[in-house]
Each structure stands twice: as structure tokens, then as C-alpha cells.
Amino acid sequence: MAEPASDTLCAICPALGSEVCSSCHGIRYCSKACQKVDWPVHKLLCKKFSKDFSNDKRPQQPEFQFKRAIYFPEEGNGPQYIWLPSSGPSDEGRAVAHTHILGLKNTDLYPIDYFKENAVLHRQIDGDIVLLARIHDLNTNEAMLFGNPNKSLAKIDKELTNYWKGPLLAYGARTDVGWPDQCYDLGPVDLRHVVDYLSVAHSKRSIEQNMYTIGDGEKTRGVRFNCVSDQQICQRTQFEPMDILKSVCDGESELKATVAEKAGFPLVFRKLTFALCWRSRSHQDFSYAENPSAAFFDPGTLLDTTWLDTALRFGNPTSAIDQQMKFAKQMGSLIVVRKDGEPLTPMLMKALTEYAQQKTNEAFESENEPHTLASQVLDSISPERFRKWYSDFLFGLCEDPSVGIHEIAALYDI
């Protein structure tokens, strides 16, 4: 089945956008709820679109083509539309935008990236959006954004300015057509695409910094246990090694991890602040904070008898367990350390997670009384049994060509 065209979809979630903004007619939502999520961003350009940037206001000059672009002035009061003049294509085949009209030197802004997908929504967008920024030194690979924290972005979220410095400019370009049709107008929905792009880039770069990793205290090796959104949107692996302050080991765990305790590896879990790029989004059919694998660490909560009874009454326990994990465990990404302060490897975390899940599934398949399942899981686990299971797990990894031998060697050291 063909994907619905992106301009018929809700700007915030995967649903169809059956309602259109009554003020600018330039963006669609599935519901009032999604419109409300978008409003702090959309309101910044909604009225300007219909008032000063309608097609009949387009400047005409023979040597240039003017297209509606979105500019975030460094010292500005929010994003703004501009009519960006461009002339014929450059050597790379992309239209040359003339940014000197902004009062900046022509060379001051440089294309730092282009994107054709909204990573938060996993959705193709109409053309490419080219992003220009001021960067420090084009001759090194370590080109850095420089300037003051972008005040226009502070209007959207101050946190964005931790990473985004200096002015930013976004314009639409297509690579599949020749000049003069290459540039295209950006509109209200593109502001959302640009803000999502800037937020994802921010989340990718700032994710290592959190209250458990920054500080002067002694550190130990721990794991960042990424939720589904941090894996899919920010492209992080499920288990990431990370240096964590040892003081975390002494605190209370925010997630009960009875399986790990019974297996001989007491763990401490801490919840992390949700990533900026997805934290304000939610949808009735989908939660961005899902971390279903973490749910298996405490069968007592996962196999709660109240919902299990209900599920069995309706005859569909398997889908019920999915639902339980989806909606009861909105915990986002977690920091995990060993309570004894010893280093925790991503492989040991992966093993414990698979073990916990396997033991739960076995209990489920046993068709015992629902209220005995949680204790059945825990009774089947001991340090000796886990170690035996773990050596089989390692043996399986040795036969997996995608796993490096050095990764496996490190595992014996638990």
C-alpha cells in the first residue's frame, strides 16, 4: 500500500491530519491535542505566513529567484520568514543562496547539513532542507558552530541554545530537478521539520551529559539502557558504556530489578530526563518513552495479577503483556550500575535483559496460575543457573559474525 503523501499527515504524530490550522491553512493536525503540542512553535510564524509571506508578496528581480526560507537570527526574537534570493546552481548542483541580503557577509553562513527526513516522525519530507550556520574553520574536520547562543531558538526552547550558536538559515532545495526549479518555498510545516532536526541534533550531542556523569567524584563503568525512541530517533545502541559517578551505586534503584538480584548481580537503575526531541510528543497509540525490555527486570510488577486476570478473562494474554509493557513502563532511558561498584559491561546488561525476558516467557508458556507466575520466574533463577546460562550465551555470541572477539573476551570478566 502506498504511503499517504506527507502533506496530508499530522505534523506531530503518525496519524492523518484531518484538521488544518484555520489561521494560516499551512499545517495539518489529527486532533486538538496535537495542535496544542505544536502551538508554542507554530505560533511564532503562523500569522506571518498569511500576512507578509503569501505568494503575491514575492519580490521580483530578473537576476534572482526568491523563495520563502526560515531564518533564526542570532540576536533575534524568534524565527522569521525571509525571501531568500538564489541564482543558478553551484558546482555540486545545488542552488546558490545569497545570504548577504541578511546583512551577513556572503561567506558567513555555510551549509552544514541537509536532510530529507523528519527523524522524529520517520517521515520523508518533500525535498531537501538545507541548513546553513556560521562555523569556525572550514579547513578542519572539527568545524565548530560559533557565536552567541541563538536567541531566536531560545523562544522555542532554551535548551536548544546549549548546542546551537550563531545564526541559522534553512531553505528548501531539490536535487532531483534542474535549475530553476531547484529551490522551493518553506512553509509552516517546514518550521516543525527544522525544529525537529535541530532538537534531534541537540539530543544526540547532549545525551552523555546528565547528572550521573558530570562531576568530580570517583567514577565506575556503567551502562546507558536506551529506550526505543533514543534508539530509533537518536540512533543510539540499546546498551551504551558510560562512565558514571560511583555515588549512584549507593542510592535507591528507581526500578526494581529482582531478576538481576536473584542472578547475583544487584543493579541500581536511575531514570534520565527525556530527550528534548521527543519529550513533548505523545500519541494515543504510541509512547516515545517506551523501554519495554526494562520491564522484564521486575516480574512482580510486569506480571501483576490484576491485569493478568483481566487479560486471561478476555483470552488474550500475549497481547496483554505487550500492552502492559507499552503503557505501564513509560520510563525512558535508564542509567544502570552495579550496586557493588564493579564495572558493568553492555554485554552483561544485554545478557541479563535477555535472561529476564526468557524466564518470563517460560513462565507464561507453563500455563500455571496467573498469580504464581512472578514467583515462578524468580524461583527459577539463581547465580549458578545464570552463570551456566551466561556461558551458553557467550558461546552463541562466538558464532555470531557481527560480534567482535575482543567484545567477547571482555565478558568473562564478570
Ligand SMILES: [Zn+2]
Ligand atoms: Zn497528531
Ligand SMILES: [Zn+2]
Ligand atoms: Zn497556522
